[in-house]
Structure formats: C-alpha cells, structure tokens
Amino acid sequence: MGGSDRRYTQAMKEIFALVDCNNFYASCERAFNPKLEGRPVVVLSNNDGCIVARSNEAKALGIGMGVPAFEVEKILEENNVEVFSSNYALYADMSARVMKTLSTFTPDMEVYSIDEAFLNLAGFNCSLTDYGRKICRTVKRWTGIPVTVGIGPTKTLAKIANRIAKHSAKADGVKDLTDIGSLNGILAAIPVEKIWTVGIKTAIKLKRAGIETALNLQRADINWIRQKFGVVGVRTVYELRGMSCYPLEQNPPVKKSIAVSRSFGRPVDSVDELKEAVAGYCSRAGEKLRQHGLAAALMTVYVTTSRFIKNRYFNSRTIEFPVATSDTKELIGGALLCIDGLYRRGFLFKKAGIVLSSLVSENRIQPNLFDSADRARSRRLMQAIDAVNSRLNCPLRWAAEGLNRPWKVKFNRRSHRYTTRWDELPPVA
Ligand SMILES: [Mg+2]
DSSP states (O other), X not given: OOHHHHHHHGGGGOOEEEEEETTHHHHHHHHTOGGGTTSOXXXXXXXXXXXXXXXXXXXXXXXXXXXXXXXXXXXXXXXXXXXXXXXHHHHHHHHHHHHHHHTTTOSOEEEEETTEEEEEOTTOOSOHXXXXXXXXXXXXXXXXXXXXXXXXXXXXXXXXXXXXXXXOTTTTTEEEOOOGGXXXXXXXXXXXXXXXXXXXXXXXXXXXXXXXXXXXXXXXXXXXXXXXXXXXXXXXHHHHTTOOOSOOOOSOOSOXXXXXXXXXXXXXXXXXHHHHHHHXXXXXXXXXXXXXXXXXXXXXXXXXXXXXXXXXXXXXXXXXXXXXXXXXXXXXXXXXXXXXXXOOTTOOEEEEEEEEEEEEEGGGOOOOTTOOXXXXXHHHHHHHHHHHHTTOSSOOOOGGXXXXXXXXXXXXXXXOOTXXXXXXXXXXX
16 A cells, blocks of 8 residues: 555544435425325425425426426326425524434534535444434434435445435435445446536546446546546545545534625615626625635525615525535526516615525535536636735626616715725825
8 A cells, every 4th residue: 555545544444424314305395294295296496497306206207306397397287296485494494403313313423515414423333224224213203304324434435325325225224335345346336427526527537538437436546546636536536445535524614604785875776776786795795705715505685675665675585506606606697586586666675685505615515417517617717806806996896796886885974994995094194
C-alpha cells in the first residue's frame, strides 16, 4: 500500500448508517391521512407544475420523477391517484421529528438533507442489521414515516447499501455492507451514475473510458483517476474500497436562513418593478450565500401591501431548487416565477422580500441526475462577479435588477456607511 493509501486506513473502523425516508413528501401526506395507505400518491411542485414525490404505487404506474403534471394527467385520473400540492411547512416539521427520533439512537449524527441522515454506528456490539430494523420500527411508530437503512464502512458504501435496502425485497429495508468480502458482486451491479458524488458528466466520461460499474471504478487506476477527476474522484475510489474519506459532519451550517427584504421608497404597482426589486434582493442574497460557503435548497418570496390600507394583500410562494444553489442567476429565475404567481393587478405594494432556507454547505451539495447546469462554470462566474464587486463602489448588476430603480428604498435619512464605502468615509477637517 502506497503512502497516500496509508492515510486513509486510519478511519477504516468507521461504520456509517444512512437513514433515508422513503418517498418523503408522499409519506408525510400519508402520515396524516391513513386512508392513503396502499393508494398511489403524488406531490406536485410549486404552482402544481411537476411531480416531485411519488409513493411506490404511483411509481408502479410509470409516473416519472420531475415530469410536468399535465403530461401524466390521464394516468392520474384513470388510476384515482391522490394528488397534493407541496406543503413545505409540513415537510420541514416532519423532517425535524424524524431527525429527533434518530438522535435517540446515537449522538453522532449528520443531518444530510431534509430526509436523510448519516449515523455513526462504530463500536456498536450488536447485529447492525437488527439495529437498523429497530431504527426503522421506531421512526415509523413515532413519526409515521417509513425509512430504509444502509450500513457501510464509508458514506459512499452506506449510500449504495441504502439503495439496495430500498430495491431488494430480501433486504426488507435494511442492508449491511460492512462485510467487504461480499462486496464485489454487489458493486458489479451498480452503474457508475448511481454512485454518490458521481454526477452525470463524470458518469459519461467514466463510461467512455469503459468504467461502467461501481466495481470497475473501485478497481480503476488511481493515478489515472487523479489525473482525470482530481481529488474528488480519488476519494470516491477509496470510499468504494472501504476507506473512509468523508467523516461525519456534525456541525450544521451556522446559518439557518438568509433573508433580504426592503420597504419600497414609494408604492409599487407594476409587475416589472416588483421583479426588478426582487431580482436585486436575489443578487444580494446570492452574495451572502457565497460569502458563507452555502447553497440554498428552498426560496420563499413574499409581497405585501401597506398595513394601513383597507384592501390589504399579503402572499408568499416557496419553491424548491432541484439542486441546492448559490447561483444568482438561478435565484433570480426562481424569484421571477414566484412573482408571476404572487402579483395582483390593482394593489399598491409596499414591501417584498426573499428568504433562502434549507441551507447546506456548498461542498456537500447533493448531485441530481436531472441537473443540466454546469456548476463549476457558474461558480467561477459568481466568484469573478463577487471579486469585482468587492472593489467597486458601483457594483456590477444583473440586467433583471433594472437600471433606474424608482422603487428603491430611500435612504435620505441614513447616516454615512463609514466602514464599508470609500465615498462615505468620514472627512478629516
Ligand atoms: Mg428519500
């Protein structure tokens, strides 16, 4: 074993369990409505656009993930599928209950996403499969949510184990892959694109080089991998070999949410001005996200008229990004869609705001197979914009933010920004 390999053997005793809620949003709906048990259930994205969650019965009907609802309207009708709009408040609360339940099994836990957590089971002197079953039973009893448990010596293998736990009837919800001896046959059946941290582009490159399965990748030449895919690729190969490279991260991001809102300098009644304002907030919020090395999975946009008029209107929309993002362009795109749904002609709007939530650390973004964005490229662009703006008094703006911005907050009575603006430094007499 070479020098670089030796570093990883230290952590070989680790045991990770990945607990993943099954069809989470659909299961949340079911938890409060027992009549839905055994029936096909789907949940739609904002504005009831696309299918974002499916119960197993709905999957069996051939309803795809992410497809627009109108495309499958006939299937939904003919099979009496129960259709729900998303209820993010409910899902967030159910997630908190599941995580709290899991924390009773071990204090060493990493909440990985709204419906997944890694537990550290190192040092447990019992059958891990039995323990996994106990976790499943308890979560189901306490919260009503079904979960599957995948166990392995690395996070990557725990993810694969979880996949098997879900799909194999024999596994029945729990799969333990800590016995590396039996691993080869299993890895040979896992296509590379199903491996954690392998994005769709990496998968295509790997396949072009003849690396089709997790077993091929596990046996790949490490120098070639390093050359082609850098340190992330190397880590994935080691993780498949049972050497842990991704420790449990127990400290969640400090920030829970990022909010930007302003009262307008004068009432706004045009949808275009509302959009300009909100685009500006997105630009600011994107900067804040990147400053903290975070990305957001959820965005809420709200608008409100003045509190002091008779005909008051307040409304909000929440959207979920397919992949957590810190890209201003994506934030603006989402916010503009929200405004289209929120705007009502005839109202004088006084204030608008956005709240970014479900924040994750940027280097832990969960890849999504449907993701077509070039993340590396967008990150470089954002870095360049942030670097330029940190040096300019008149920052680069996104076209969507508008130029004149007549709605802009008025700061006539604001004192000088002494510490942050060169042109507002206190004069020396
Ligand atoms: Mg899940």
